[in-house]
Amino acid sequence: MQIKQLEALVNVIDFGSFSKAAEATYLSQPTISSHIRTLEREVGTKLVIRSTKEIYPSQAGKVLYGYAKEILKLRERALLELKHETSSISGTLQIGVTEFPSECFLPRFVSEFSNKYKELTFNITNYSNNDILEAILDNIIEIGILESDIEKRNIVLEPIADVKYVFITPDNSNYREMQNEETELTELLKNSRFILPKDGSVLYQSLMRYIASIDLERRDLSVIASMENVQGIIEAVRNDLGIALVPIQYITKQSGLLIFGENITSKHLNHNFFLAYHSNKPLSPAAEVFAQELKRKYITAKSGPVANI
Numbered sequence: 001m002q003i004k005q006l007e008a009l010v011n012v013i014d015f016g017s018f019s020k021a022a023e024a025t026y027l028s029q030p031t032i033s034s035h036i037r038t039l040e041r042e043v044g045t046k047l048v049i050r051s052t053k054e055i056y057p058s059q060a061g062k063v064l065y066g067y068a069k070e071i072l073k074l075r076e077r078a079l080l081e082l083k084h085e086t087s088s089i090s091g092t093l094q095i096g097v098t099e100f101p102s103e104c105f106l107p108r109f110v111s112e113f114s115n116k117y118k119e120l121t122f123n124i125t126n127y128s129n130n131d132i133l134e135a136i137l138d139n140i141i142e143i144g145i146l147e148s149d150i151e152k153r154n155i156v157l158e159p160i161a162d163v164k165y166v167f168i169t170p171d172n173s174n175y176r177e178m179q180n181e182e183t184e185l186t187e188l189l190k191n192s193r194f195i196l197p198k199d200g201s202v203l204y205q206s207l208m209r210y211i212a213s214i215d216l217e218r219r220d221l222s223v224i225a226s227m228e229n230v231q232g233i234i235e236a237v238r239n240d241l242g243i244a245l246v247p248i249q250y251i252t253k254q255s256g257l258l259i260f261g262e263n264i265t266s267k268h269l270n271h272n273f274f275l276a277y278h279s280n281k282p283l284s285p286a287a288e289v290f291a292q293e294l295k296r297k298y299i300t301a302k303s304g305p306v307a308n309i
Contacts (some may be wrong), residue, residue, distance in 0.1 A: 073238050099126060
């Protein structure tokens with residue numbers, strides 16, 4: 001079982017085509033086919049199923065694909081570490097990021113990272129969750145950091161950096177009394193004016209899922225305002241406009257605010273950021289180092305990357 005054979009298997013499955021796999025690796029289609037046949041003879045079973053309409057992995061192919069991805073990643077990391085011994089990381093790293101991580105997560109990490117790799121510069125662009133994945137596929141960016149695990153062919157997503165959502169209220173006698181009496185969140189939500197986040201955002205979706213889990217609907221909320229910017233929502237709460245659901249990482253100072261639900265373990269109030277990159281294109285040395293440092297510092301899942309195939 002050779003590296004080139006494993007590369008051929010991964011590329012055929014990722015591209016869903018022998019010809020495209022050949023183009024991506026600058027090999028002939030017969031060579032790719034030969035690598036696959038050799039692998040199939042070695043393992044004693046079909047790895048790739050060819051139908052009239054599509055090419056897809058067999059069950060055995062899916063298993064070997066997972067191992068092959070890990071082997072190829074280990075090889076890339078070994079080569080990268082060897083490169084570190086003889087060269088510096090430089091150039092401009094293209095990163096796409098959604099609003100929340102761009103405001104509360106990425107700035108500190110990039111600052112720490114740049115102190116270590118002083119010859120590297122960054123071009124950081126804000127996108128929606130789906131547009132980040134399209135930008136990766138279109139080679140506009142190499143690395144994406146987003147708030148949703150949207151499935152996309154040829155994209156690897158890895159969960160990083162836990163996010164905790166909490167309900168915040170103005171710090172007044174009414175809510176202090178509710179907090180002292182450990183009022184149920186259901187009652188808090190039904191008896192307060194509510195400031196909604198941007199319709200369709202990950203935060204909005206999490207809110208809707210949570211209230212559904214406690215047998216409430218959107219119409220049960222007395223909505224006083226809808227706002228796009230999370231910092232603006234926090235300031236509106238601080239100024240007694242209403243209550244809201246926000247990521248706790250946004251709350252840099254608590255004066256004027258009370259926090260409810262911090263100890264609730266509902267899956268709808270706990271979330272992850274995701275690191276995204278192309279499953280079929282090797283990262284540049286700068287992007288590879290960035291990704292490895294990011295995972296080393298923030299990774300929350302031990303199972304490794306999952307390619308959408």
